Amino acid sequence: MSSNPLCSPLATASPAEREAQQLARLRPMMAQLLQSNPFYQAKLAEAGIASLEGLTSLASLCELPFTTKEEIVADQMGHPPFGSNLTFPLEQYSKVHQTSGTMGLPLRWLDTADSWAWWGECWKQVFRAAGIGAGDRIFFAFSFGPFIGFWSGWEGAEQVGALAISGGSYASLQRLHLLLELQATVLVGTPSYLLHLAEMARREGLDLRQGHLRALVVAGEPGGSIPNTRAQLESVWGAKVYDHAGSTEVGAFAFSCEFQQLHLNEAEFIAEVLLSDGDEPAEQGELVLTNLGRVGSPLLRYRTGDLVHLVRATCRCGCAYARLAGGILGRADDMIIVRGINVFPSAIENIVREHTGLGEFLIEVSRRDEIDTLRLLLEMDEDSSARLAFDISRTIGAQLMLNVSVIPVTPGSLPRWETKARRVRDLRE
Ligand SMILES: [Zn+2]
Structure with a gap:
């Protein structure tokens, strides 16, 4: 692969340059929200914020209120079916997805053409960092229903010029046959599902180590960063594991480098870490994210519920974005x-x-x-x-x-x- 695995020059920029860029993206987005996003207009008014005056540095971000999942749930129940966190008129949105709904009612999320392209950009970073691009055949072991899952990865596959193969509504065995017949080089899925597929292949006598598959891009669970789960995936599939983290609400916010370190994509997100029960910044605690490219349905200081250990030191891969040591350690609601x-x-x-x-x-x-x-x-x-x-x-x-x-x-x-x-x-x- 000749393309740079780090998509943005910010990946190697100094913290000051990066923060200046983040602020330069945040300010116009905030201005737009104050002007036309009913959810954030109400929220910011309640916090006494009527203009961008106080937002002069990233440090002043802490003046803004957090956004919680409970607020979004309540907003969508109060304003069905899409809620009021919409910056533009409804006709400007082109995609709707929802959360998996494993924790209750699914949340719906709308995207504009621009914010969908932004999702694809974030996935492009996931694929590029794993050395995936033109010539690769990416198999998606995913059913492509309303859950956002790997839909955005599908968009990203196109952006890196790879061939995307849908496992769609196929049953597991059909998926196995298809990905082997089409000589997929990359397999995308959740860690537990990919282990399940490998177990099925073993029972059916299918040889997974034919030499075509070289990368597994996993998400949805911590498995890709759990050492023994990762080792087992690599052993049964004969391919290297790249972890990835994202969610329906905020987007695809982290990617793995060649050294299998999970990096936050700080070109597109502002990250903070909070102690689980308070407001104090910390190295280890709950990840709080602000996304910068989803202006039509954004999140400011969103409490993700993901517990992480943030490390700020340039990685061996050359990337200066913060790392999530050990991946997503768990979810506050899983504990x-x-x-x-x-x-x-x-x-x-x-x-x-x-x-x-x-x-x-x-x-x-x-x-x-x-x-x-x-x-x-x-x-x-x-x-x-x-x-x-x-x-x-x-x-x-x-x-x-x-x-x-x-x-x-x-x-x-x-x-x-x-x-x-x-x-x-x-x-x-
Ligand atoms: Zn790295």
Whole structure:
């Protein structure tokens, strides 16, 4: 690949230059919102902000109020079906998508032609950083329904000049045959779904390591940055994993470089990190994002619910954008508290994926006699189950200080997820 893997000159600019550029994008967007976006007009008025006067540096961003998912949900319920976070008249919007709805009612999101092209630009950065471009054949293991999922990746594939192949409504086995027959070089999907596909290929006797596939671009779950899940994906597919992070609400905000570090795309987003229960800036905490290229349906200081550890030091790849060390560490709403200990499903996933040949898993929390109990239902073959269950339970005890019963279940019996996996069942309420 001859093209520069870092799409914007800001990736190697000094912090001062980058911040100046971010501010130069933020100010006209804010001016537009104050003029014609009912949601932000009301919100900013409530915060006493009527002009751009106070917005003279990025440091003054903290004068602006946060935006929360709850506010957006309430706004869409109050102004169905699209809410009032719209800067332009409805006829200027050309795409509508929604969230996966795994956490309740789906949120709807409209894009203009410009903001959709911006989504594609962000994905272009994801693909370029992974060395993907003209000559590549990108297979999307995704059903292309109303959930935004990889629709924007599809747009990005076109922008980098690759051949895009839709797995569309195909069943998993058909997808496997299609991606092998068409000699896909890149596979896009969620980590758990790609593991599921590989498991199916093994059962069907299909050889995945034919030499065509060289990159897996994964998103939707932390798996791409969980060391053991990543190693397992790379081993079964014979291809390198590039993690990516994004969401329906804010856009495609992070990409992986050749060193598999997850970078925030600071050409298009302003990032802050907050302690989970307060307003203080921190290195580790909740990621707060402002997107700069989605003026028609923007978010200012949006509390993403993603927990991250932000590192500000130039990466070996030459990129000076902040890195999310260890990827998305978890979601605030995924975290479970068991007997006072904070548990992230991703930590358990890392232990489970130390072992090969295991299928899906499900974490079940219940309360008996006022005591929380944790069960880990884990798909495994019967002949190895007693020993493995014991080993995994012991490792979780040692590494996470948790007492957990590992219950072997029949392979294929737990739910499969093509979009974000939901692996916690809390029975305590
Ligand atoms: Zn890097």
